[in-house]
Amino acid sequence: MTWLPITSALCVASVAGLVALSVPVATYRLKSQITLGKGDDPVLTARIRAHGNYIEYVPIGLIAIGLAELEGAPTALVLASAIALALGRLIHAIGMLTGAKIPPRAIGITLTWLALVGAGAGVLTAMIRS
Template sequence: MDVSASAHAAALWVGLHLVLLLALSVLVVRQRRKHRVTLGDGGVPALAQASRAFGNATEYVPSAMVAVAVLALVGAPTVLIHVIGFVLLVGRVLHAVGLSRSGGASALRAIGVLATWLAFIAAAVALLFYAIP
């Protein structure tokens, strides 16, 4: 079976984003164990922040990874898949770090959201481009 370079690129970014989700999940579990909270955030700011960092990533990453996979299926250039995957990963990491440092507004959170949105826009435009025969 011949697997295209685009599929390999998509596999890389899906794999890296799964590692990110796992890492964020582990941070939530660590906070739960530390503060002995089994459900919700127990009013513990650090747990609430860790939970939101994980939750926010799970709100964005799955749909973006579907977009990356579909771009690979339609034979989009490998560089496009790498750019979208990279920008999204950087955005999600920056957002998570910013949120873990403060529950309020922060430059890292803002940059993270902006990078995430740029990745989404690039993916959407590319998908629409490839949708037109």
């Protein structure tokens, strides 16, 4: 069996991040009695979007980083992509949940895009080599 230590560590961190973003949505829904949708509640909207944005980027990031690691992309590239994805999603979520207008969210999405491009380049390079 092939061991992917970087992807495995990122997966554990990603699961923790997903739970950390899911629980506040569920608890706020119970408290506010908004069981479906978001109503007109800006707090619930922010929590839903922070969670949703995480879900929109993390799965493809994990797949790309995992494939890059599996295909033998340089360890530094795989590690940098994993760190950028984890930090990018964390910073972006903080920006969403604190109501920050742009800086944390812009930094977060930029790191996320860099992670995706880096991992994608690693996979593409491996494809070309083989």
